[in-house]
Amino acid sequence: MSLRFRSVALAGLLLSTGSAAAQTPAPPVDTAAFARCMAGIRADAAKAGIPAAAFDRLADVTPDMSVLPLLDSQPEFTTPLWDYLAGLVDDERVADGRAKLAEHRALLDRVAAQYGVDAETVVAVWGVESDYGRISGKRPLRVSLATLACNGRRQPFFRGEFLALLKLMHDGDLRDPDTTGSWAGAFGHTQFMPSTYARIAVDFDGDGRRDLVDSIPDALASTANYLKQSGWRTGQPWGYEIRLPTGFDTAQAGRTNRKTVADWTTRGVTRLDGGALPSGDTRAAVIVPTGAKGPAFMVFRNYDAIYSYNAAESYALAIATLADRLRGGSGPMTAWPTDDPGLSRAQRRELQTLMLARGHAIGEVDGMIGTESRRAIQSEQRRIGLSPDDGRAGARILDALKAGR
Structure with a gap:
């Protein structure tokens, strides 16, 4: 799955910001070009074991060109880290996750x-990917992947995903041809891409079918299998928040810049909570995702396994932080380097309620900051005189409105 084009359905919805990509008009459909593309894929499908009749039935779709502007708007790469984490790792998701841990304890054991x-x-991945199965994407997978297989960037990649999806449907793993997911083709409780599903998914409930859409046992076991296949080391930590020495050279930081713990210790790196680091010959990296003034972490092999699920630093930190909080931890102790912290879902709903009270037609109060909410925020920022008037849902505009400004 470790590809930038894998989309996190939940993050995309919760962190929708009315970006330029979301507002870019979709290009027109070139029906003839799409038909030629599908004819070429039909030949590849036969080689993959999908009979012509099955392909003709499953690939009979009309392209949805609205997915193309989304290629460059993944929230993991376009959202400030403090906003990303505030929405994905909040008290609600922690409480829900602990409830899921209790509900599925025997299965998870x-x-x-x-x-x-x-x-x-495992539960942290489930929570971040789909809010524990509540949000998994509403776009028909066949339509999205057929469109991306024939249009835009990375057509070969999406062609492979489209064929993998059709094969899953033809073989019976997926029984509903109208299965939905994210715009980029990720789906199910923990948002597997079709090729990853074909390679990694397991039948853990023993019903003879790998079902990551309707079977929680299959979904959670498949997630664990993915992490295991990605190099997960049982009983080891993903990492620790650390204290950097004065004058630390951030050029030494980076997930792939590995040194031994003994080497980092010699350079003055220590755990922020005063605890002991692993043995000195353990290899680790130091990451400073928002620069030297923000939280810093020492990360190990299990962090890489999480990172491989969706190759973005913000995503890996969301999973790691939520997992820590599910264990009873508090998350990063160092403040993020901003004077306008991000908002939890409850705070976003509060902000939307205040916007409605001021006459802004933003639709439902759902904690999802879409285009209309952004426009309303921008209008209030301008009225109050907050700069920048960028429509961002942050603590400054919420505090200002709560104070009656």
Whole structure:
């Protein structure tokens, strides 16, 4: 899955910001070009074991060109980290995650015994990817992937995903041809891409079918299997928040710049909470995702396994932070380097309620900051005199409106 074009359905919805990409008009459909493309894929489908009749039935779709502007608007790469984490790792998601841990304890213990991945990490992936199965994407997968297979950037990649999807449907893993997911083709409780589904998914409930859409056992076990296949090391931490020495050279930081813990210790790096670091010969990296003034972390092999699920620093930190909080931790202790912190979902709903009270037609109070909410925020920022008037949902505009400004 470790590709930039894998989309996190939940993050995309919660962190929708009315970006330029979201407002870019979709290009027109070139029906003839799409038909030629599908004819070429039809030949590849036969080689993949999809009979012509099955392909003709499953690939009979009309392209949805509205997915193309989304290629460059993934929230992991376009949203400030403090906003990203505030919405994905909030008190609500922690409470819900702890409830899921209790509800599925026996299942998660069996998953941990077979794959060696702790329950909190598996549930954290579930929570970030789909809010524990509540939000998994509403776009028809066949339509989105057929469109991307024939239009825009990375057509070869999406062609492979489209064929993998059709094969899953033809083979019976997916029984509903109208299965929905994210705009880029990720779907199910933990948002697998079709090719990853074909390679990694497991039948953990024993019904003879790998079902990551309707089977929680299959979805959670498949997630653990993915992390195991990505190099997860049982019983080891993903990382720790650390204190950097004065004058630390941030050029030494970066997930791929590995040194031994002994080397980092010699350079003056220590755990922020005063605890002990792993043995000195353990290899680790130091990351400073928002610069030297923000939180810093020492990360190990399990962080890389999480990162491989969706190759973005913000995503990996969201999973790791939520897992820590599910274990009873508090998340990063160092403040993010901003004077306008991000908002939790409850705070975003509060902000939307205040906007409605001021006469802004933003639609439903749902904690999802879309185009209309952004326009309303921008209008209030200008009225109050807050700069920048960028329509961002942050603590400054919420505090100002709560104070009656």
